Amino acid sequence: MPSTPPIPPEEVFTLCHDPAERARFIDLSPTAREPGSRLRVLVAVRADFHGRCAEHRGLAEALGDANLLAGPMSSAELREVVVGPAAAAGLTVERALTTRLVEEITDAPGGLPLLSHVLLETWRRRRGKTLTLAGYEAAGGLDGAIAKTAEDVYGRFTDGEAATARRVLLRLSSPGDGTPDTRRPADRAELETTGTGREEVARVLEALARARLLTVDGTAVEVAHEALLTAWPRLRGWIEEDRDRLRAHRQPTEAARAWEELGRDAGALYRGSRLVTAREHFGAPGRTDDLTAQEAAFLAAGLDALEQEERAEARTTRRLRVLVSSPACLLALALTATAVAYSQRQNALDAQRDGPSRQLAAQSAALLESDTDLASLLAIRAYRTSPTLEATRSLYAAAAVPLERRLTGHTGTVSALAHGPDGTTLASGSHDGTVRLWDTGSGDLDATLTASLTEGPVALSFSPDGRTLATAADGAVRLWDTATRYVRATLPGDSAASVTFSPDGRTLAVGDHGNRLRLWDAALPRPAEAIDDICRAVHRDLTRQERARYLPEQESGGAC
Structure with missing residues (x-):
């Protein structure tokens, strides 16, 4: 039974600012509870966001029916968390240190991430194979270990690297609005602002990741745990200082990306109050250092357009004055x-x-x-x-x-798409010669189907039971077993343009560019029937009433 990794719902509320988009995403999750679904979703909800989940009926019902409240650990469980991993590694923990840790971690909010970090720092200061209380205190203790590690790393930065670290960490933070601050994943390219070089960003990320303050997975970067946002006074002060500006920064980031995708069209630029707000936060000298090159170009283009409009208006006013005189x-x-x-x-x-x-x-x-x-x-x-x-x-x-969601992986133009019957699978064909199967819930790639294709599939179709995928490409129609990912049959189709299964899944229809339709027995498979001229088989064209209903914008013309 496939399952998704634990989903942190707080990111649905902190990173998604579109209520409609948020509702659509949440509405998809309870579909895993349907009897026919092969997907199971594990949702890990922070206690301070549990109330937000109750705002959505479907999610509230799902959590109510299958809810496991993870309360605080007992003293015995905390002791095992401290001693067990050390013993497995051939280490011992001083009894005084174990007692101290259990006392301090009990009922401490966000204590487990702090415990994980301080144990690592204590291990680095161990005496032989023993983790000592002296090493624990030298590491800064439960509340100070993360801050001490962060300050040690920050103190080794040059002035330029320190400024870069500030920009990077603020980019990776999402200030709360009546809720606690949370981490914000970002692409590595987004961290390279106009005031920061790529090599400098790489050095800062490497240092922070080596200290386990950040996690870097390919091009994705995020804070290792939200405890850093509250346990490090310097970062907490930065967030408080720039809280309003950080909130205002998220929307221009998305708008600049959309402007770039539209070929930098002037119609997608900020105007009016949105441009004024962006100029107040980022238009002053030095403020653009926090913007990426794309964001800076987006803001500059909007300000240039505004300046041109103001100049044109001023010229018109001067001409009117001369005319009247x-x-x-x-x-x-x-x-x-x-x-x-x-x-x-x-x-x-x-x-x-x-x-x-x-x-x-x-x-x-x-x-x-x-x-x-x-x-x-x-x-x-x-x-x-x-x-x-x-x-x-x-x-x-x-x-x-x-x-x-963006599904990336194809190296050529996507030529065909098809949804599975249960809605949890999407098939995509590309001119890179592959067909890929995606999990629509998580966006993950489930499988890549390859058959040495030289061209992209022109048509895809799932059987009603989802067990077979038909692809039309390279002068042939292939029937794939979606469970084994292998071709179980290949049918001739020199100029196949479309494929589709009958509702009962027994018949496969293949249409081609020669105005021919061929029906195949999908089980064997073997030819069932061929229709050389679809229009002749229909025996008629659209009526005047049908044209008026289905083609209201066309004065004449039919289907055949």
Whole structure:
């Protein structure tokens, strides 16, 4: 039975700022409780976030039905935590140290991460094979060990490295709003700001990771445990000093990424109050050092656009003043009045034509936070109705909404997608010659199917029971066993363009570019029937009423 690693729900509330996106993610988790689901989800909830989980009915019911409250350890359990691992490593722990640790760790909030760190530092100061009370006190004790380790590492940094360490640690922190501060995972590239070089960031990350203050997994970096955010006074002071600025920093990070993905389109730039807020926090000299190159370019482009608009407005004002002071201004004003009247008439006609587009754009903006999917559809419809400025902005705003998840791994263009019948598996085909199976809940790669393909699959289809995946590629249709990941049958299909299973899974339909449809017995497999001309087999085209219903924007034309 597959399961996901423990999910920390606090990150759903601290790292996701879109209520609709958060609700969609949470709604997916209880589906693992359905009888037919092969997925099990383990959720580890911090006590201070348990109340937030109760805000969502499905999650509250799931936690209520399968809830294990992990209370504080007993003295005997804590003693075993201290002595057991040491004994397994051939070490002994002084009785006085064991007693001291049990007394200090009992009922201490966040005590276990502190215990783990102080035991490591005590081990480094051991006497032979014995962990001593003197070594424990030299390490700084339970409350001071992490702070002492952090200060020792920080004290060895140069001035430039110290400033880089501050930027890195603040990037990896998420300030709470009525809740405790939490850690924030980040990509390594995000930590390379305009005021920091790549080599300097690498040295700082290596030093902090070597001291077990950070964990680095490939390109992902995060604080080893939230205890660092509270146990190290220097970092706690940095967070308090920049709390409002840190909160304001998260949205420009996502907006800059969306602007880059849209080809740096001017319509995706910050304007109005959002640009003013960003300028207040990051526009002053020296403040841009905390921004990545992408974020700095995004803010600079927005400020440049604002400056150009202000200059254009100033030029228009000066020209009007010169015009009014001219002796021929009366004639000019009369001509202008005529032009204005004509322009107003044209504007009225434009408003009548563009009104529905603007109305749809306004509805899209109103729904952007509560229902992102519907807002995106309305934005598309607004733009297709009429490409007004409002419609264009609503389209960019919808496109800038952060993606729920990114599935990366293909080295070529993705050419085909198909969902499994239970919704937990996604198949993707690519021109890199592979088909990959993904877990839609976690985003993890389950398997890679390879058959020496030279081109990407043009079509994918799961059987209704999910046991078979049909792929059309390289002039053949292959039937894959999703359990063993091997091809169980290969069917001819020189120009196959589409594949699909019948509802009972017994028949596989293969359509090609030659307007032919071939039916196969999926179990054997063997040909069942061939239809050389689909339109001839249907015996008719769309009726006028059907065209009006299904093709309302096309005056004529049918299906065949």
